[in-house]
Amino acid sequence: MLLTDGSESSIKSFLKTLSPVDQVGAEARAAMLATRSIKTSSKLWAIETAISMIDLTTLEGADTPGKVAALCTKAVRPDPTDNTVPHVGAVCVYNDMVKIAREHLDNNGGKEIPVAAVSTAFPSGRASLEVKKQDTEDAIANGATEIDMVIDRGAFLAGNLGKVFTEIVCIKEICGDRAHLKVILETGELVTYDNVRRASFLAMAAGADFIKTSTGKVSPAATPPVVLVMLEAVRDYFQMTGQRIGVKPAGGIRTTKDAIKQLVLVNETAGPDWLDPKLFRIGASALLNDLLMQRMKMKSGQYSGRNYVTLD
C-alpha cells in the first residue's frame, strides 16, 4: 500500500492522519511496564535473547583497527568460557572500520554476523545529499550489510518533510538488496512524542527496514517511553501495510535491567513477533558485559568479579 507519493503535501497529509500521543499517558504506560518482575527461567531467556540482539558498537574518534578487531572477537564469542552464549546481532562501526571488522569476523568464525556502518554524515547528518550517498556507497562497498543512517533533524523540525523523506528514499535505493537500512531519528532532538511518532511513520513510508532511536551522541536517547511510541508505530504500520519494520533502541541501555525492560516493552506493545534479532536490536557496548555477568550469576549462583568478563 502506498501511503504517500513522496511529495511534501502528501507526506504532510499522511502524517496528519496519525493519532496524537499523550505525553503523560505514554510515560505512565512505560513506567507501568517497567514494574514487570522478570525472574528465573524467563530472566535467563531474556538475557540470552538480549545478547543475540545487541548491535555491539564502537563509535569513537579514537577507534583503531586493534580495538575493532577485539570487538569482533567478542561479538563472535561473548563469553570465551562458555560457547552456549549466542553471538551478538551485529557489529556497528564507522565507515573506515567496516572492512577491518568484516575481515576479522570472517576469519574468526563470525561470517554470519553482519557489519553495520553508521552513515550519511553520522551523527549530525549535516552534509549534502551527494556526500551522504557517497558515504553509504562506500560503506556497502567495504562490506557493510546494514546501514544506520541519520535523518536531517533540522529539516524535520523546519517542516521540510519532503527533504527528509527524499534522503531516506535515496539511501534506500543505494542499499537495495545489498544492505538493510536502519533510520536513526535522534529522538532526543525531536523532543516530543508526537514528533517521534510522525518521524517513525515518515521513515517507514520512505523505506526504512528498521527505525532507530538515537546516535548515542545525544541525551536523552532510548528512553522507555520513546521506545514504546516507536513500537506502537511499527505495530500500527504492520496493521496498515502488512509489513514488519524493526526497532533499534540505542544509547543509555547499560544494564541487564534496562535491557529486560526493553524486551518487556516489545513483548507487550509490538508483540512476540518482534522478539527476534531480525526485528529488534539494541545498540550498546557496555551492556554486553553486564548481561554476561548476570548470566554467570544465574548459572553459578554467585557474582563474578569484573575481571571474569572480557574488556572490549
Added chain:
Amino acid sequence: MMKFEYAPAPESTAIVDIASDYDLFIDGKFVASKGGKKFETINPATEKVLSKVTQATTADVDRAVKAATEAYKKSWSKLSGAQRGKYLYRIARIMQERAREFAVLESMDNGKPIRETRDTDIPLAAAHFFYHAGWADKLDYAGLGNSPKPHGVVGQIIPWNFPLLMLAWKVAPALATGNTVVLKPAETTPLTALLFAEVCQQADLPKGVVNILTGDGSTGAAIVNHPGINKIAFTGSTEVGKLIAKSVATSKKALTLELGGKGANIIFEDAPIDETVEGIINGIYFNQGHVCCAGSRLLVQENIKDELLEKLKRRMSMIRVGDPLDKNTDLGAINSAAQLMKIRELADSGDAEGAERWSPQCNLPEKGFWFPPTFFTGVSQAHRIAREEIFGPVLSVITFRTPSEAIEKANNTPYGLSAGIWTDKGSRILWTAQQLKAGVIWANTFNKFDPASPFGGYKESGWGREGGRHGLSAYLKGDFS
C-alpha cells in the same frame, strides 16, 4: 505458547502475621465481644480461610461509642491542632514503614493484585494521613469559618473495594478536624483495618480516639442508629446509602454518602488513541472493576469505534489474570462469591437483552472467584448493563455521533460520580467538563486520585465530598454549602 513467558514472581507472605482470630478494637485495646460470634474471612483467590473476626453486637457498638465519647471529651478535644497533626504524621510514617506488610495483607484479604496494593492503595492511604496532618493546625484558615468545631464522635462505614484506602479517606480527615471515630470495615475485608488498629497503638494514639468494630450490616445499622454518634460517613452501595439516609433523617446526625456510579468514559475522534486504550483499561479493569468511579460506560464516537475496539481487544488480550500476589498480575480475584454472582447475573442480562459479549482467552484459576475482563458492544441506553452498576470488570460500549449526544448519554443515568474525556482539544475538554453532571471528571486520564482533590458525587452517587479542603467541611460543624 508465548516466546517470553514471565516466570511466577510471587510476593512472599512471610511478612504478614495473621492471628487465628481477632477481637474488637475498643478504647485502645483488643477486647472480646459481648455476645458476638466470630466469622471467617477468606482469601478470595484461593477460598482459604485467613482468620476469624468478631461480629460486633449492639452492646459492642455502645461500648465503642462510649470510649470514643470519653476520648473526645478527655483527651482528643484538649489537644491543639499541631498535636493532633503530630499523631497523624506518626501514623502516616508507620504506614509507610509497614507498607509491604499492608500491601500483602490487603492483596490476600481482598484479592486485588499486589502491584495495585503496593503502588496505589497503600501509598495513597499514607498520603491521606500526611495531607490531613498538615491541615490539623490550619483549620482556621481553611475558609470554613473562625475556629470551626468538630462533630465529636463520628461513625464510619467503609466498603471492601479499597479497604485500607477508604479507611484512610475517613479516619484521616476525622482525626485532623478533632473528631473521634467508630469505624466498621467491610465484612469480607477486615484485616487491614485490624492491622491499622495496631498502628494506632504503635503511634501511641490516645485510647478511644479510633475504635474498630468488625461485623456485617447489623453492626453498621447499630452504628448508624446510635444516639451518641453525631455524624455518619458511609461509602458503599446506593441501596444501603438510601437506608442510612432514611435512618439518619429523623436524627440530628450529619451525613456524607459516597455511593455507586456508572461513569461515562467519553472518547472523541481526535483522542490520543494508544493512551486512550490504556485509560479505558485503567478505567474499568483497575481493581477488577470494583471501583465506584469506574469508567464502566465507554462512550465512543462512532467513526472511530472499530479502530478503537480492535486496539482495545489487542490490549485486553495482554491483561494478566491470576494469582494476586504475583507481581506481574494485572487483574486479580473478584472479592466474594456474592459479588461474582452479581457480576455474572448482570453480564448474563447483557446477553439476554441482545448485547454482544467479548472477552480475551484467559485461563482462570480453578479455586477462587474469577471473572475475565469483558466488554459488551451493541449496548443501548435501555439495557441493564448500561444503567446498573456492575462493580466488576465489565465494560458497556455505547456510540455517539456528536459532542452533544455524548453529553446527553453520559448524563442519562441516576448516578453522577465520575466521567472521563479523551480528546486532543483543550477547548473541548473544558466545554465537555462543564456539561457533565459528575463529581469527578478526568481529562486524558482515568482513576487518578490525590488527597488534595475533593471526591464525591451528584444525584444517587452521594452527598458531600471527601479529600481536599472541601472534604474537611464534612467533619466540621456548620453549613458550608
